[in-house]
Amino acid sequence: MGAIPTFDSAPFDSAQAASVLDWWHDAGVDLLVEDEPRDWMAAEPVRPIGFAAPAPAPLPAPGLVPTLPAAAPAALLPDTLDAFLAWRLSDAAPEAAWDGISLTATGPAEAPLMVLVDCPDRDDGEAGQILSGAAGRLFDRMLAAIGQSRETIHLASVCARRPLAGRTPAGLETRLAEISLHHIGLVRPRSLLLLGNAASRAVLGTELTGARGHSHAVDHKSGKSQAVASFHPRFLIEKPMAKAESWKDLQRIMGDMRA
Template sequence: MTRLDGFVKTWPKHLMHEGQFTDTGFVRAQLDGLLSWWATAGVDGAVSEDSVDWLRPPPPRAARAMPQERASPPQGAARPEGVATPPMPAAVWPDNMADFRAWLAQAPDLPEGRWPGRRFLPIGSDAAPRLMIVLAAPEADDAPVEAQHMRLLDAMLRAAGLRLDDCHIATLSLTAPPGGRLEADVIAPLLRRMRHHIGLVAPQRLMLVGDQTNRAFAPTNGMENNENLPFVNHMGGIVPCISILHPRLIVGQPSAKAEVWKSLRSLFGGREL
């Protein structure tokens, strides 16, 4: 308060005795006026007592040290428990389906590698099939869904003039996650890999099975997740698409089966399949 001493000395002495210092409005008015003046001048916080040369150019910045590349762990080395392995960049994914399937079977650093279990590899036609079916994760060994659900899916496709053998079937995750639900942090890398996968297969049409699969592909534009996506982007372009309920939710529901039939017809332009 050294700079205020001269100002305080001008206050009437008789107002600074007993309770008059706080009971009168004089001091408050004086302080309010002083603080208002400094606030108007832009000084609303503590300042240094020393003068500052505001026009002095700033000192040069110290050169930033270049980031050091982390040494890759030796092949086969154990990864700390609970640490997710980053997905393989798309630039090094195999560019043909035969090599891609072989890579899926042997790659040690897949996003879903944290989950135990056998890997379900894509099945069916690889050469521009009429329909590619994508599910979230396998439900049984060597099968994308349980046997009864697979029979139902086969029956629905046969009624539409298609056969499972003529389709390409794949899952976002090659192994089943605990509880059957994909963890949020793996969905993005699995989706990038699946878009590459779709581009290699180049199907004529795409069918997303189950809510998890539809949500993974759904754009983040406020669109309701239960709406059909008209198209799906992949590395080679776009492909017409529908989404249906999972077969386990269709069992015993004739109305749900009718919706699947309706969606299949709309996917193929309403023509007989």
């Protein structure tokens, strides 16, 4: 296949339309238009990685009664991995109102390598695990190439359920990023592999195209992890030419784990 998914002469149905949207989302194109013009040549603002000290609250205007600041969202999350994973499947999770089935993370609680993807694929609910089907088989081969398997890594997703067309709602991106960083802090992996644009944005605050090519130190409440961003397996299926670049990313992960 080429860079743009192609289909036969059969009618273009909703499943095919969703597949096309998935492909563009993995490539980093997650919106069509914006309300305000954007200077695409301007430097991207730097967003702190991990947990940063909150900015001081502004002083209330004279005559106004100050309101108490809201509790930090991360402080409300369970502080053990078992409790956190149970919470991710509960009605209190941000995705609880979405259609579909929530899938929990899998793998050892203290795995040296944690892999984070955007969300379950359409067929993952029936399979009962993240990354099933053709993308899952390719993922298993990628793990084997670096001497790993699903039994040795901790695999999770930014969204516990699949959002509409596979795209994280803009209004929940910040909350889901906080949840992902909390999850990373509970696992405390030595290395972190971020597959796809949504995972890169959630953890690094950077588009995949800008995040690739080097390792990133990610601060979390339990220390630091070295993160590498790469392509999602479903993107590699649609664009096999990107597999060479993906292999470079996997080699970087191996180097970080041996350092």
